[in-house]
Amino acid sequence: MVSLGAALLILLALFLPATATEEATFGWLSQSAAFGVVLLALAVALAQSWLRLNGLSAGLGLAVAVAIGAAGPVLLLAGMPGAGAGAGVWIFVIGLALLAWRTLEVLSASGGDKTVNRLLMLLVPALFGIWLLYLWQVVVVGLQVPSVLLPAPSLIGGVLAGAQSTLAADFHQTFIKSVLPGFAMGCGAGFAVAILVDRVPFLQRGLLPLGNLVSALPIVGIAPIMVMWFGFDWQSKAAVIVVMTFFPMLVNTIAGLNATGAIEHDLMRSYGASYPQTLIRVRLPNALPFIFNALKINSTLALIGAIVAEFFGTPIVGMGFRISTEVGRMNVEMVWATIAVAALSGSLFYGLLALLERITTFWHPSYRG
């Protein structure tokens, strides 16, 4: 059904004007390479709706066909600078989207041994992400969206490649100098206080509701105060991060330390284990999933804290500084490039923590099976 719809849409697209300038419209035939590519996509869509192939190789074949088909509008628009996309291109892109959906369906449903399955788990979302980027590119170029509003991914990529030294300096200032020390100090302090109050249930009962409340508060708001107290450089950013990350760590560690069951406690008691022995051998391992949960939450919070704090004052370097000044100058490609760097570093940081969690808490039920 889906591929038949794709075939019909692509067929329809062939008869509609593909590009348009102010004066005239042009059909697909005006660019022979683009025309050939579109014909190929049509053939594949028809073949798939007829044969209904399934399985891994069919899915991969479809993916290649979609990729080749996707080149059609790009070739067409690149061949005619200044021309916008016509109805033909849009109908074709919709048809191709259906074919791409079918591809993902086939790939999602196919499977093999463990390695193939694991690769598919990466391939399917990767293809989906690439498709979204492509759509972004085609829409921006085809509709001739001014880059001030939304720059095409290709432009952003160009800035990423061209302004490496600026981006690297910003990354160093924000991530290495502010985020990492702040994250380490905030998480360390939260953990240490949790251990300290562990033997004082009275304080725990006082701190827990307060910690839960504070975790819900818009703490980034203290950024202007920290900038006043600790100056423009990284110290004020780290201070914001310390406050932001302290409470999630405190609350989660306390909860984690209390997660050990009564039976395990009784067992350690029956061995005559001392408090530190019980803590290290039983309660901390049991608390690890909670602690990692806090670390992962905090990794995101830390980056947000640093960037937002930079809105309130910085030396003339840093991601938050870059975003706020380049927005002011309407240099939007640079802003997006900075956001891409922030996203990438945030994801890597999170991924690293997740990996560490997998390695240290492999025994936890959520990883079994």
Next chain:
Amino acid sequence: MTQNPAPKLVEPAASGRQSVAPVIDIQGLSLTFQTADGPVYALSDVDLSVAPGDFVSFIGPSGCGKTTLMRVIADLEKPTAGEVSVNGVSPEAARLARAYGYVFQAPALYAWRTVERNVMLPLEIMGMGKDERRRRAAEYLDLVNLKGFEKKFPWQLSGGMQQRVSIARALSFEPDLLLMDEPFGALDEITRDHLNEQLLRLWERTGKTVIFVTHSIPEAVFLSSRIVVMSPRPGRIIDVIDCNLPPDRTLDARETPEFLEIAHRVRDGLRAGHSYDD
């Protein structure tokens, strides 16, 4: 594999049974699960026929495929080979016709529904009117001795009471066939004895066909009119034992010589199927 050729399954001697069409008819059923560690032969070449009004128990050690066999009958698993018919049609058609009520190992009650509304769940799904739903829920809760608990939530009931609710729920849409998968397995022995007696009375009163999975020999012998003994690796039927204890028996029947003799035969069957090996 066949030092123990599967015994020819003749219909039970009881007169009249052969003349009616069987409720369940299974020929040459096999089921293989494909897992990451290679194929698992859950069921291999199973033949079985169940007549209307029978109380048939599947007994065997863990992994002998007794639950899987029941799930095939319920169309919760698809066989890899063989023929299965329920009420003369495929299991899927029987399921779509709502031919059976299924009682699981756990009560599987919905925590956000009261006892009454849990019993009404299948009736809602089958599109029955509100008054009729009420009436049926009251009737079947009464049947399992839970009158007065309609407005309680599941967590307010004991394990045994919860399982009785799930039996009332299976009975509420009045299927002729009841599939029970170790329904009392999670209960303590005293509660279990009590529920065994109640189930027996229920069966006698309603005349339903019951398939009952258990790993308790006394339970199987006490309840059943026929006992199907199964063995693992691969799951197959070792023996089918007729069981003609007096109909109005109570728990005391478990001390009679007849009872002990049947229990002994079941144990022999299990031993022959290497169920006690490691």
Next chain:
Amino acid sequence: MTTDVAATAPTGSGLWRILVQGRAVPLAVVIAAIAVIWYAGAVYMNAPRLTDGYERNKVEWTFGQLVDDAWSMERPILPAPHQIVAELDKSVLQRKVTSKRSLVFHAWVTLSSTLLGFAMGAVLGIVLAVGIVHVRTLDRSLLPWIIASQTIPILAIAPMIIVVLGNVGFTGLVPKAIISTYLCFFPVAIGMVKGLRSPDPLQMDLMRTYSASSAQVFWKLRWPASAPFLFASLKVAIAISLVGAIVGELPTGAQAGIGARLLVGSYYGQTIQIWAALIVAALLAGLLVAAVGLIERMVLRQMGARP
């Protein structure tokens, strides 16, 4: 003798035990401790500037006077709690709520975009979760991106969105609400995917034995089973929605809202004003989370949750 003591001790200390083991007293003690540290900190942090002033003006000073002055500076490094309370009194109670200098007015501006963004984010999150649970392709392709989006410092995009939307002619409430939406949908989507998948295999098999349609499975099983997950994520979502609204007010030089108050306060060094705005934001967050919690308790009680 000893048995007597053992028998009477617990009853004798009953009140004491309630005091120590309840939550109220420990919480009060912790809050009191924070207040003491705060007042001491105000003296400590404001002292250097004051003593500098004394010496420049060659004024004789005592410690008592220093403390007095430290707690009543006009632009202190750290204002004392009672100064913030006075500011709150002035800007919340003394002014008409329509006045631009009323914190109630600013809180209302922030609250309205918080709620709008929260509503849109919750709906978006639920819709995505339903899609992910029912369509395998979406599960495989979209879910990883939703999870990855959590690791991106989304707030960094806030000024972008405001500017981009401002260029298209969208100003005021909607752009801020969109930032809140963006922040909100994530916890709701993830929580709801978990919740809609929370029915165990047995409960799903039960539905299959009834030959229930997938709509019936959804409304009678998946949806009610997901209620506790929904509320847990809504509480996170509404708190983060407020953060989004406040940060959304930062970059544009917005004239109204708690974020704007923070920005203006930081420009002019009005620390007391910043702290007052922060306290209002905290109260707002507490109220919003408590409101969701109240609805949660009411709904779950209706659904027979254990009290």
